Amino acid sequence: MTHNAITAAAWGFVCCFVLCMLLVVTKRWHGALTMDFTDGIQKFHTAPTPRVGGIPIVLGLVVAWSVTQQDLKDLLLPILLAGMPAFLFGVAEDLTKRVGVMQRLLATMASGLLAWWITDYSLTRVDIWGVDWLLSFTLVSVIFTAFAVGGVANAINIIDGFNGLASTMATLAFVGYALIAWQVGDYILANASFVLAACVWGFFWVNWPFGKIFLGDGGSYFIGFALAWVAVMLLARNQSVSAFAALVVCVHPVTEVLFSIYRRKVRKDHPGMPDRLHFHSLVKRRYVARWFGGYSNVTRNSITGVLVGLLTIIAIILACLTYSSTALSALAFLGLGLGYVSFYARMVRHHWCSPLEFLLIKPNTQTRVVV
Template sequence: MNTLHALQGVFQSPALQAAAWGFVSTFALCVLMVITKRWHGALTMDFTDGVQKFHTAPTPRVGGIPIVLGLVVAWGKAPADMQAMLTPILFAGLPAFIFGVAEDITKRVGVMQRLLATMASGLLAWWITDYSLSRVDIWGVDWLLTFTLASVIFTAFAVGGVANSINIIDGFNGLASTMSTLAFVGYAMIAWQVGDNTLAGVSLVLAACVWGFFWVNWPFGKLFLGDGGSYFIGFALAWVAVLLIERNPSVSAFAALMVCVHPVTEVLFSIYRRRIKQLHPGHPDRLHFHSLVKQRYVRRWFPSLPSAVRNSITGVLIGGMTLTAAVAAALVHSSPWLSAAVFAALALGYVAVYARMVRHHWCSPLQFLLVKPAAKPVRA
């Protein structure tokens, strides 16, 4: 009987009720977007041209709009302390969201403009809340972050980097939404462990809104996240990480970073390999980790399935990797040294698997990074 009462108390908690409203609202609005695409499709469709694109039919790419609107509904149902934390996320996320949606509709907003918009969201969040990164658990850098200007600039760059990393991994049905949902849940677990119940509730609400989108995006790809959705989710992930670190001194900065190890490593490694090949950092290609997994493994494992189904399998397979990072971060969040070691191990593991897919044999990730022969182009 005590267990039953405890479970009833959990499900009746204001945070979970707000999360439920966020999930239902986002899902319903996503379905509405799909049903009404003949009216807005001329503006919102993502067509199939582009070297980095794998989908086979024009699809609306404005999934970020239902997510933000679903979050507004959840805000209205949340308790006051959660509303106070969600309000800056909604307002500060507007530059990233608006510039992303503008790109989704016009296809004319440059990469640098979108990057600056995500950084502007980080600056706006600091201006509203007065939170900025004051430590990253690295000697010397922490001293530099004691200066407000350095702290604010570093925070803006970090927020912009994470926001853009979500956009980069958004390549298959369910990938970015699975990864982001698990990451928000991971932050919620850490926040709950250290007694920051407000931040835990906010993280669960954000996870629920993204999860509502997931069930329309996966497995059939009826609606895409788009730049507006990926940038807003990326900003929200980055800002939750900032709040987790700044509100809870016992949480290692590396633990917060570890939760997003996949997109962060992906964007850094993509910049690195494009620089090696003397290409622009924003140059699109089919050599992302998720692209290679589909081409090297999923296509071989499921040869008889349609390409769209293989895309969806790849999405949840790669997105699900974040579960390992989230659990590991929850276990070692109180130790900077352990968190740094696990983060490094996961990042090097990513590089090792990438090297295996490119070279067709296992090798040291450090050797792969330092001695890179010209890679053969991968066929679709």
């Protein structure tokens, strides 16, 4: 990182941390609007908590942008501007609890379209024969990019279940993209990714370990959009980077959302219906509750969040080693995806089995056994 980028990252970290602390100490003034209460099947916290952590992250990024050099500003500004639909619709849900899932999904896709309009970047390849030919058509490429951006943004929202989980994963993923960009000589993108990581890291230290503030939908959607757009820029600016390597970095949220759709389909549940069968939920109930049963629920939540979030380190190492080879990075993505399914099966069935066997068993025997 250049000295200027380090300065911008430091400003982003400090501003985000301080603003998060201010929201925590002033929650009695704004709590009627900003609190996340404890009712709901996916709620694991035990006290009402501000869920507007995305606001300090965005403001911290604005401050970091304002103090950095022009070439870095040119990469960060489109992320700030284009991320507004995803961020604002998410914050609206945080404050009103009345913005539907489809509206938020469309907002994240609109952010992808706006980012393309501002930068002219889009996904023109995924390193799959035939699909790349389709993506050579601008309309197809832009629509596909919008879907991909919306998918990643919603995936981050889905894994945002425990203290430190989404912020650990996202911080590490930004670092992973920065390392790949640095390896291929795209130092400006590497610096931009590090600045984004620093802003999220500032939030982490107020969210973890005591859960004093949550990302909320505004935070998770903005971070998800930013991650997706950094990946788009990495591929658009560097033809030597495999599209599968970019996917490997975010393998956990991507696999989680795909498997959640599959799981709800075979269980004949609505795809948008919340449940407690996510990977991180099972890790807490199967292992953390057993190993750390004497600790408080908040402590167990925080341990689970960091344990699952740190799994991203494995993905980053594999992505950094295989980014120049489509075959190897695709193999890494497949291996990590199958590993996810195998471990999920182990938590559900209490013994190891083939991931293909688990995916093909009868719906009513797959996850009904979870207690």
